[in-house]
Amino acid sequence: MKILISFWLVCLPLKHLKINSDYGYRIHPLTGKYAMHEGVDLKARHDTVYAILDGQVRSTGYDDGLGVYIKLDHGEVASVYGHLSQILVGTNDSVAAGDPIGITGASGHVTGEHLHLSICYRHKYINPIKFLYELLKKQEHERQKFQSTPDPTFE
Numbered sequence: 389m390k391i392l393i394s395f396w397l398v399c400l401p402l403k404h405l406k407i408n409s410d411y412g413y414r415i416h417p418l419t420g421k422y423a424m425h426e427g428v429d430l431k432a433r434h435d436t437v438y439a440i441l442d443g444q445v446r447s448t449g450y451d452d453g454l455g456v457y458i459k460l461d462h463g464e465v466a467s468v469y470g471h472l473s474q475i476l477v478g479t480n481d482s483v484a485a486g487d488p489i490g491i492t493g494a495s496g497h498v499t500g501e502h503l504h505l506s507i508c509y510r511h512k513y514i515n516p517i518k519f520l521y522e523l524l525k526k527q528e529h530e531r532q533k534f535q536s537t538p539d540p541t542f543e
């Protein structure tokens with residue numbers, strides 16, 4: 389029997405991904421200052437937010453900048469979801485990739501509703517879109533490999 393292991397199941401944080409503001413240096417829309425944007429802003433309108441990977445809720449709360457936020461732990465990777473209107477999970481809850489964890493909103497320091505997503509790898513911010521794209525590519529590759537290999541127990 390073939391058992392599918394050793395690759396991460398990854399899910400997009402929203403059903404539809406449209407980037408409002410990319411990761412990297414930018415002029416901040418509210419302060420007008422040139423500064424690092426340590427995440428990506430995704431277009432959203434009262435949308436359900438999904439956990440990108442299996443993990444555990446590290447914290448939830450309110451921050452002046454991020455607004456209502458959720459931080460998830462996935463081992464060496466951590467993900468942060470900001471400007472929410474609702475939190476659907478509690479601290480220390482276990483979550484699976486694709487589990488609904490919150491609802492988008494416009495809380496905190498924003499000009500309009502969107503989802504702010506940050507991803508840390510070994511405590512350093514990385515480009516979330518590149519990270520998700522790489523994992524999705526890997527997942528698709530594994531899935532195809534799995535499907536194209538006939539299961540010996542059924543031959």
Ligand SMILES: [Zn+2]
Pocket residue numbers: 425427428429504505
């Ligand atoms: Zn942002």
